[in-house]
Amino acid sequence: HAKEEGNGYYRFFKPSLAPLVEEKMQIDNGLYKALKEEQFSLHYQPKINAATGELCGIEALIRWSHPELGMVPPDKFIPLAEESGFILEIDNWVFREACRQNKEWQDAGLKKISVSVNISARHFFQGNLKEMVERGLADTGLDPHYVSLEITEGVFMRNMEQVIETILYLRGRGIQISIDDFGTGYSSLNQLQRLPISDVKLDRSFIRGITSDEKKSSIVKAIIDLVHSMNMKVVAEGVETADESQFCKDLRCDELQGYLFSRPLPAEQLKELLK
Numbered sequence: 503h504a505k506e507e508g509n510g511y512y513r514f515f516k517p518s519l520a521p522l523v524e525e526k527m528q529i530d531n532g533l534y535k536a537l538k539e540e541q542f543s544l545h546y547q548p549k550i551n552a553a554t555g556e557l558c559g560i561e562a563l564i565r566w567s568h569p570e571l572g573m574v575p576p577d578k579f580i581p582l583a584e585e586s587g588f589i590l591e592i593d594n595w596v597f598r599e600a601c602r603q604n605k606e607w608q609d610a611g612l613k614k615i616s617v618s619v620n621i622s623a624r625h626f627f628q629g630n631l632k633e634m635v636e637r638g639l640a641d642t643g644l645d646p647h648y649v650s651l652e653i654t655e656g657v658f659m660r661n662m663e664q665v666i667e668t669i670l671y672l673r674g675r676g677i678q679i680s681i682d683d684f685g686t687g688y689s690s691l692n693q694l695q696r697l698p699i700s701d702v703k704l705d706r707s708f709i710r711g712i713t714s715d716e717k718k719s720s721i722v723k724a725i726i727d728l729v730h731s732m733n734m735k736v737v738a739e740g741v742e743t744a745d746e747s748q749f750c751k752d753l754r755c756d757e758l759q760g761y762l763f764s765r766p767l768p769a770e771q772l773k774e775l776l777k
């Protein structure tokens with residue numbers, strides 16, 4: 503039945519859909535090879551201390567240079583890798599590489615800062631996050647106090663007890679835990695209260711236009727005050743203008759991140775900032 507339907511669909515939409523489907527397959531098939539043949543690299547985006555303006559951390563963001571497609575943005579392949587489960591392999595590579603790179607910079611005597619790694623919700627349900635983290639730390643020798651994991655609200659959708667246990671374990675090792683894209687998912691502030699989270703990253707959709715949207719700014723102010731009352735820090739994501747930056751500072755955001763300060767940079771360029 504599905505096949506028949508699929509055929510009709512295909513014939514009807516052939517001119518526009520076929521290339522898209524093909525590209526999707528090309529990306530899916532290419533992921534395994536990409537990992538094996540070292541087509542992935544990491545860029546690092548600075549986080550700024552809102553009070554001092556100092557660089558206080560970096561976020562590792564994956565980049566894929568595909569031999570035929572060129573640079574493939576994460577939004578094009580991360581969702582596919584999430585679907586297939588291959589994200590577990592990708593995040594494992596990212597975690598190790600980010601730790602290895604940070605340790606190398608520390609050993610070279612550069613400023614010591616924390617590196618954040620994005621972790622798919624899949625790790626909490628299918629993977630073995632604790633083992634992956636322990637192996638990466640042991641193999642690279644990085645002090646866990648310089649590691650932060652960014653998770654999304656999606657991890658709170660099921661297995662809450664197991665999620666709390668894992669986060670407690672990681673925090674016990676000195677690792678920081680952030681909630682990424684906060685406000686776009688389904689977590690409640692009540693759930694947040696039950697978790698030993700270090701900071702909340704306010705999604706950039708809350709920051710965009712905050713200076714001219716009174717409704718938005720009062721919501722953001724309420725969120726920030728609530729998060730602070732739970733003894734967690736607030737990071738503003740996607741700060742693009744000086745006005746947005748000032749507004750976030752006035753609302754007492756702790757850290758700022760966005761194109762205003764820096765785009766994600768290749769390792770060599772980030773190294774210059776650490777000097």
Ligand code: C2E
Binds near residue numbers: 563762
């Ligand atoms: P994210 O973790 O929320 O990362 C922030 C994204 O916003 C990055 O896009 C960053 O380049 C972009 N960004 C930063 N500042 C600004 C700004 O001022 N304005 C705008 N318009 N955008 C800004 P990127 O690198 O394309 O990554 C997109 C998403 O892909 C990430 O969102 C994250 O969810 C996912 N991702 C990236 N690397 C990894 C990874 O290694 N593992 C996993 N699981 N996901 C990853």
Ligand code: MG
Binds near residue numbers: 561620
């Ligand atoms: Mg992130």
Ligand code: MG
Binds near residue numbers: 739
């Ligand atoms: Mg985000």
Ligand code: MG
Binds near residue numbers: 682683
């Ligand atoms: Mg995101």
